Amino acid sequence: MIMLQNLFRTRPRERLGQPLYELAVRQARDPGFYTALGVADRIDARFELYTLHVLLLVMRLRDEGERGAQAGQDLFNTYVSSLDHALRELGVGDISVGKKMRKLGEALYGRMTAYEGPLREGDAAALSVGLARNVYESDDPAAGAALADYALASRGRLAAQDFDGVVAGPDWAEVVK
Numbered sequence: 001m002i003m004l005q006n007l008f009r010t011r012p013r014e015r016l017g018q019p020l021y022e023l024a025v026r027q028a029r030d031p032g033f034y035t036a037l038g039v040a041d042r043i044d045a046r047f048e049l050y051t052l053h054v055l056l057l058v059m060r061l062r063d064e065g066e067r068g069a070q071a072g073q074d075l076f077n078t079y080v081s082s083l084d085h086a087l088r089e090l091g092v093g094d095i096s097v098g099k100k101m102r103k104l105g106e107a108l109y110g111r112m113t114a115y116e117g118p119l120r121e122g123d124a125a126a127l128s129v130g131l132a133r134n135v136y137e138s139d140d141p142a143a144g145a146a147l148a149d150y151a152l153a154s155r156g157r158l159a160a161q162d163f164d165g166v167v168a169g170p171d172w173a174e175v176v177k
Contacts, residue, residue, distance in 0.1 A: 016167055017074030020061075021082065023170055024053035024075070032175030037146050039135055047083075047104075048135040051111045052151060053172075054079045058112075059119060060158040060166055068163060080105070119155050124148045146177050 028049035033039045039049065054075060061072035083104050111134060118127035124145070131144030131151070138144070153173035161171050 015074055016071040017076075017078035020057055020071065020075040020167065021054070021078040024057055024079075025050060027170070027172050028053045030175050033147075036175055036177040037150070039147070045135060047107075048111070048131075050079070051108055052115065052131075052135075052147075055112050055115055056119070056151065056154055056158060057166070057170060059116065059155070060161075060170075061163075063159070064163045071167070080108070083108075115151075118148075119151060122152055122155075124152055127151060150175060 028046065033049055034041050039045050058072040058076055061068040061075065064071075111130075114130040114134075115127060117123070118130070125141065127148040128141040128144040131147045132138045132141050133144075135147060136143040150173050154170075157171040157173055158166060165171070
């Protein structure tokens, strides 16, 4: 009887958003970004690196079909929730959080839209332009070239991993200048 109950019981969906988010954040905090690649250690630059790493994982996960798409959505939802939480910790009041979250959401969507095409196509030049503008606040695409190379190398390494490997520990590229 117990076997039949277990057979027909609905199982809770595997929630991967939080652990994947923690892996993305850990990588985005690699000191090499701030030393070797010259990313400014400011909250807006950290937002850019978090967004880039979350996007790399979301893109990889979506390549896995339904299970990966759901994990990617969980990761994205966790990221948005953490942005809301961070605003509140910074002292943004309840009335202002909505407006600030809307602006952050627009920025997040804009970055992901700008980076996804070049990442999928392996277009280092186009990716460099967006990264230079958003991460380095520069009109010189060369400013974003090393970070673009890192992102494309990470994309390739993540693609070479199976789903379980990505979930256990994404194979990020080495941060080098």
